[in-house]
Amino acid sequence: MSHRSVRLLVVDDDTVDRIAILRALRSGRVDAEIREADSVDSAxxxxxxxxxxxxxxxxxxxxxxxxxxIEAARKAKLTAPFIMLTGQGDESLAVDLMKRGAADYVPKNLLTPERLVQSLRYVLRLNEAERREDEARRALARHANQLAQLTEATLRIHRSLSLNELIQRTTDEARALLDANVAVARLAARGVAQRSMTGISLSEEYAAREDRDSIREVAFGLIERRSTSVRLTGDEIASDPTCADVLSRAPSELHPRSLVAAPLRGRDGQSIGSILLLDRRDGPFVESDEVLLTQLAQSASVALENARLYNEAQAATRARDDLLAIVSHDLRNPLNTIAITASLLRSDLLQRKDGEEDDAVQLVDRMDRGIQRMTRLIEDLLDASRIEAGRLVVSPRVERGGALVREALEAAASLAEAKGCRVTQGPLDAGLEVLADRDRVLQVFSNLLGNALKFTPKGGVVSVSLCRVAGLARFSVADTGPGIPPEHQPHLFDRYWKAAQESRTGAGLGLYIARGIVEAHHGTVAVESTPGQGTTIHFSLPLAS
Structure with missing residues (x-):
């Protein structure tokens, strides 16, 4: 799974279960250094x-x-990921633990070498991606504070996060700032991910010369050998050993009259490149020129490091999103296979029993409900990831608001009946037309109504109303449940947060996704709730006219 042994800790108080885990690791050919523990304290x-x-x-x-x-490890700032090993029927507990710090779970009745290796590979890769992303973002934040101290030239350099564009802007700004005929900047290669980059800037006079290509070659040759701060006159350049090799191959008319250079340094103080200027138009470079170029180089270094860190953070984020997409795809395929198999099995059982349902059919139905819950969870995770990345797509069309309400109520009727509650239509401005993605808005209703019914006691009522408010269509879902404490309301639409923490049903994504969909329509979501008096959630959508 990696070039070195993975250091694993197996925690289980059942000796037989621990042996089974160790056997699965050996069968999966996991190269691991394994420690064992059988209690909280020993773990x-x-x-x-x-x-x-x-x-x-x-x-x-x-x-x-x-x-x-898990809580003790996180409190001690330990970052090792946890894979929960659960018993059959503990899936909701495992999901709750994942929201509170676990990275994955494997039911013990499904513990195979393949499943365990797949989980380990996923968790270790995800942990590494998150670690890299966190390091990149923390480093980026440290250096972003320096931007406020930059001069006007530095501000122009900082307008881009493209390394190529930043190098070129740095050379242009340096040449203009010190009135030089030639400026060249070089960013050194770093590992295999980043090649070296060089930018050059010529004054109009030098750019018009027929030997301008030779001028560039001399400048590139000199900067390859110069990584420290220096200021030289023409005579000093001729006698400088670092310049001798380059100048020996160039005609005398291309020998610089003066030179000034300053290093580019990373956040660790190490050289990451340099800036070099040749031939100041009004005499040789002076001490103040060297100081000014050093200050510009320091600001340019910050800009270049920020750009590098930003690109690394973006790459880490893409790696995380790609991994989530792969995992979701890998989960969907076996779920689809199980769903098809369960459907065929149910049909076969009914044929054998002449259409009568027995315990076996009920077991298959229970399996099918579990598959549906897992499918919804996968879709919720993908939607949550799209919302977080700003990639949730909606396709608004003109829709009748009243029709959306009625369709949502019809869809929720069976759930309400099972809960012993009623869903009703409140005051409705049936003539309102909205710009809405019908399927996505019905998903919002499904999440809001499902959440309201979850917390409404038997005999309670959930109603949906529609009115015009401040030039928008406002939909309201009101329930007669226990209400939400004021201190919980700011967190109601947070990802993975649930109003009743003791409940282990659901993943805590429904309201987060509902808000994301509404905001993708350029709408808003609000909650009104008083403990003991129920809750009303409003969401507004643009009117069609």
Missing amino acids: LAVLYEQQIDCVLLDFYLPGGDGLTV
Whole structure:
């Protein structure tokens, strides 16, 4: 799984289960250094004393549970990811633990070498991507504060996050600032991800010369050998050993009359390149020119490092999103296979029983409901990722607001009946037409109505109304549930947050996705709630006219 052994901690108080886990790791040919623990205390002792890459963690443990271990590790700033090993039927518990710090879970009844290796590979890659992203973002934040101190020339340099454009702007600004005929800047290569980059700027006089290409060659040759701050006259250039090789191959008319150079330095103080200027138009370069170029080089270094860090952060974000897409795809395919198999199995069972349902059919139906929940969770995760990245696409069309309300109520009727509640139509301005992506708005209704019914007691009522407010169409979903405490309301639309933390149903994404969809329509979402008096969630959409 990597070029070095993976350091794993297996935590389970059941010896048989631990042996099964170790056997699966060996069968999966996982190159690992394995530590074992059988309680909360022994697990934390290993985590505090040793460097662990990943923890395979059972939930039920002597001295506490898996959540105790996760919370203690996070409090100690330990970053090792956790894979929860759950019993059959503990899927909702595992999902809740993932929201509270676990990276993945594997049901013990499905523990195979292939499944365990797949989970380990996913968790370690995701952890590494997040680590790199966090490092890049923290480094970027440290250097962004320096931007306020830049001069007008520096501000122009900072307008781009493209390294190529920044190098060229730096040379143009340096030449103009010191009234030089030639400016050249070089950014050194860094690893395999970034090649060296060079920019050159010539004055109009030099750009019009027939030997301008030879001038460029001399400038490029000199900067390849110059990485420190220096200021030289023509005679000093001729006798400088670092310039001798370049000038020996150039005719005397191309020998510079004066030279000034300053290094570009990274955040660690190491050289990342340099800026070099030749032939000041009004005499040789003076000491103040060297100081000014050094200041410009320092600001340019900040801009170049910020651009580099920004590109690294973007690459880390893309890697995370790509990994999420791959994982979702890999989950969908087996789920589709299971769904098709379950459907065929149900049909076969009904044929054998002449259409009568028995326990076996009910088990298949339960399997099918689990598949549907997993499918919805995958879609929610993908929608949440699109919203976070600003890539959620909606296709608004003219829709009748009243028709959307009625369709949403019809879709929620069976769920309300199962809960012993009623869904009703409140005051409705049926003539309002809105610009809406019908399927996405119905998804908003489904999330809001499902959430309202979840917390409305038996015999309660959930109503949907529509009116015009401030030039917008405002839809309202009101329930007669227990209401939401004021301190919880600011978090209601946060990702993975649930109003009732004791509830383990759902992934806490419904309201987050609802808000994302509404905002993609250029609408707004608001909540009104008083404990003991129910909750109303309003969302507004643009009118068609």
